[in-house]
Amino acid sequence: MPIQNADIAEIFSRVANLLEIEGANQFRVRAYRNAARTVGSLPRNAADMVEAEEDLSKLPGIGKDLAGKIAEIVKTGSLDQLEELEERTPAELNELMNISGLGPKRVSALYHELGVTNRKELKAAAEKEKIRDVEGFGKKTEQSILEELSKKEEGEKRVPLMQAEQRAAPLIDYLKNSKGIKKITVAGSYRRCKETVGDLDILVTCKKDSNVMDRFADYEDVEKVVSKGSTRSTVVLKSGLQVDVRVLPQVGYGAGLHYFTGSKAHNIAVRKRGVDRKFKINEYGVFKGKERVAGKTEEEVYEKVGLPYIEPELREDRGEIEAAEKDSLPNLVRQKDIRGDLHAHTKATDGQASLEEMAKAAKKLGYDYLAVTDHSKKVTMAKGLNESRLADQIEEIDRLNEKLDDFRVLKGIEVDILEDGSLDLPDDILKELDVRVCSVHYSQNLSRKKQTKRVLKAMENPYFNILGHPTGRIIGQREPYEIDLEEIMKQARENGCFLELNAEPDRLDLTDTHCKMAKEIGVKLAISTDAHSTASLEFMRFGIGQARRGWLEADDVLNTRSLGDLMKLLKRA
Numbered sequence: 192m193p194i195q196n197a198d199i200a201e202i203f204s205r206v207a208n209l210l211e212i213e214g215a216n217q218f219r220v221r222a223y224r225n226a227a228r229t230v231g232s233l234p235r236n237a238a239d240m241v242e243a244e245e246d247l248s249k250l251p252g253i254g255k256d257l258a259g260k261i262a263e264i265v266k267t268g269s270l271d272q273l274e275e276l277e278e279r280t281p282a283e284l285n286e287l288m289n290i291s292g293l294g295p296k297r298v299s300a301l302y303h304e305l306g307v308t309n310r311k312e313l314k315a316a317a318e319k320e321k322i323r324d325v326e327g328f329g330k331k332t333e334q335s336i337l338e339e340l341s342k343k344e345e346g347e348k349r350v351p352l353m354q355a356e357q358r359a360a361p362l363i364d365y366l367k368n369s370k371g372i373k374k375i376t377v378a379g380s381y382r383r384c385k386e387t388v389g390d391l392d393i394l395v396t397c398k399k400d401s402n403v404m405d406r407f408a409d410y411e412d413v414e415k416v417v418s419k420g421s422t423r424s425t426v427v428l429k430s431g432l433q434v435d436v437r438v439l440p441q442v443g444y445g446a447g448l449h450y451f452t453g454s455k456a457h458n459i460a461v462r463k464r465g466v467d468r469k470f471k472i473n474e475y476g477v478f479k480g481k482e483r484v485a486g487k488t489e490e491e492v493y494e495k496v497g498l499p500y501i502e503p504e505l506r507e508d509r510g511e512i513e514a515a516e517k518d519s520l521p522n523l524v525r526q527k528d529i530r531g532d533l534h535a536h537t538k539a540t541d542g543q544a545s546l547e548e549m550a551k552a553a554k555k556l557g558y559d560y561l562a563v564t565d566h567s568k569k570v571t572m573a574k575g576l577n578e579s580r581l582a583d584q585i586e587e588i589d590r591l592n593e594k595l596d597d598f599r600v601l602k603g604i605e606v607d608i609l610e611d612g613s614l615d616l617p618d619d620i621l622k623e624l625d626v627r628v629c630s631v632h633y634s635q636n637l638s639r640k641k642q643t644k645r646v647l648k649a650m651e652n653p654y655f656n657i658l659g660h661p662t663g664r665i666i667g668q669r670e671p672y673e674i675d676l677e678e679i680m681k682q683a684r685e686n687g688c689f690l691e692l693n694a695e696p697d698r699l700d701l702t703d704t705h706c707k708m709a710k711e712i713g714v715k716l717a718i719s720t721d722a723h724s725t726a727s728l729e730f731m732r733f734g735i736g737q738a739r740r741g742w743l744e745a746d747d748v749l750n751t752r753s754l755g756d757l758m759k760l761l762k763r764a
């Protein structure tokens with residue numbers, strides 16, 4: 192593709208910016224700005240004019256010198272003068288001028304006075320309140336620079352999988368109603384069940400006369416159409432989430448699905464195996480020379496490179512290719528393997544539903560059991576239970592269990608692990624329970640050594656069953672606390688304790704790699720929703736996705752056990 196007028200204009204305006212920052216003569220600076228404007232608004236391609244040897248110096252504001260530079264850009268794609276300038280003055284300064292309120296004069300001042308050359312340094316300077324003291328700036332400008340910077344950062348944020356799901360589901364329903372639609376799937380990190388997604392990659396097969404791209408651009412939740420074509424369109428939704436739609440040919444659908452499911456690292460590894468076997472693999476199919484030899488299904492793609500089908504959650508190039516080669520891929524845990532939920536709250540503390548409502552909702556999901564694990568007294572904000580209120584709840588559960596057929600409410604607690612490693616309730620009452628989830632809620636900022644010691648100490652208590660949300664992280668909001676999980680997992684295995692994979696979509700605590708670590712160490716995980724309402728019992732699926740990304744099989748998961756087997760595993764020696 193020949194160079195566009197906009198590209199030439201961009202080069203000239205960069206030259207003007209850098210000249211101005213250097214303090215060059217104002218007339219020179221203006222000459223480049225004018226040239227940028229002239230070329231940017233030409234009715235014809237400057238590249239074509241150069242090709243036809245037309246005299247560009249006849250254009251308004253373009254002299255012989257600039258005409259020569261246009262020809263240079265058209266022929267080489269770049270301008271020596273700009274490269275020289277960029278050697279003298281940081282090129283990143285140009286990016287700073289996109290921040291509203293900052294023109295070349297101000298960027299020049301920030302550069303010369305404070306040595307600011309990029310966004311990061313600009314942010315640091317604003318945070319240290321240094322900008323307000325530069326001539327021509329003030330407190331207000333400093334504040335608005337900070338606001339501008341954080342707005343841009345938010346635009347680059349990844350979205351938790353559940354939020355992506357809430358955007359994707361109605362959009363898919365809407366697109367399904369387009370003319371001539373055959374298949375429609377969300378690929379990318381979404382299909383791999385990654386805990387956060389950068390954007391949505393929707394794949395479609397359809398008849399020739401389909402209006403799917405028109406409908407997509409017209410979707411009411413669209414903020415901006417970035418590009419629109421017959422095989423690929425991109426929009427940004429009002430929430431800021433970007434969505435790509437690609438129309439794939441039916442014959443190569445499997446290859447396209449494979450390519451756009453990723454991950455990129457997995458694709459590269461598969462493609463390399465293709466090369467070794469003299470196949471070319473891309474998003475359109477598997478080719479030998481020019482001939483398409485496979486690609487209708489993903490299975491076909493894998494078969495051509497000598498591998499069995501690999502589940503999307505495993506496709507991260509973290510050993511799945513090698514495992515597939517040895518035919519030792521895990522048989523991943525599925526939602527239907529789950530027999531119950533081991534972490535849920537009721538109205539007695541900070542839940543929204545009653546004991547009975549929670550039990551009935553869990554039964555309706557097809558479960559055999561639900562552990563009710565309200566908070567302990569330390570968590571005053573959630574009206575945590577003391578011994579006597581817990582004793583009351585135990586009786587209430589006994590009465591409820593008599594009414595329920597083929598279902599068991601387990602007596603439980605989410606008991607706080609105090610800073611010294613003791614538990615927030617005495618053994619006398621803990622021993623009356625079926626299951627104890629033990630969690631850190633306070634003093635999260637201890638050193639790694641102290642935090643690890645605290646939890647190890649707690650696990651010595653014979654009533655410690657499951658370590659709740661083991662790192663305490665909240666995605667995008669709170670960092671995990673410092674803790675040596677490997678040591679904790681090893682000790683848990685020795686003591687007959689378990690770790691939780693908290694399925695709450697903002698927690699997903701443990702991460703996928705932690706899950707894999709647990710499997711390798713040989714400690715079982717409880718996948719639990721930490722439900723605070725009947726609806727959130729359905730968060731189980733996010734936990735399952737994360738567990739699958741961590742290679743877990745049904746046997747690695749505590750709550751795939753029947754009630755009888757579970758009770759045995761919860762009894763420590």
Ligand code: DGT
Binds near residue numbers: 381391392
């Ligand atoms: P995200 O959106 O950041 O959460 O992650 P993905 O995995 O959805 O990445 P995205 O949306 O950039 O691209 C979707 C898939 O397309 C990606 O998983 C693999 C494939 N893909 C994208 N770029 C490349 C590439 O340069 N090479 C290869 N082999 N595959 C690519």
Ligand code: CA
Binds near residue numbers: 379380388392
């Ligand atoms: Ca994506």
Ligand code: CA
Binds near residue numbers: 379390391392
């Ligand atoms: Ca994408």
Ligand code: ZN
Binds near residue numbers: 605630632
């Ligand atoms: Zn908790």
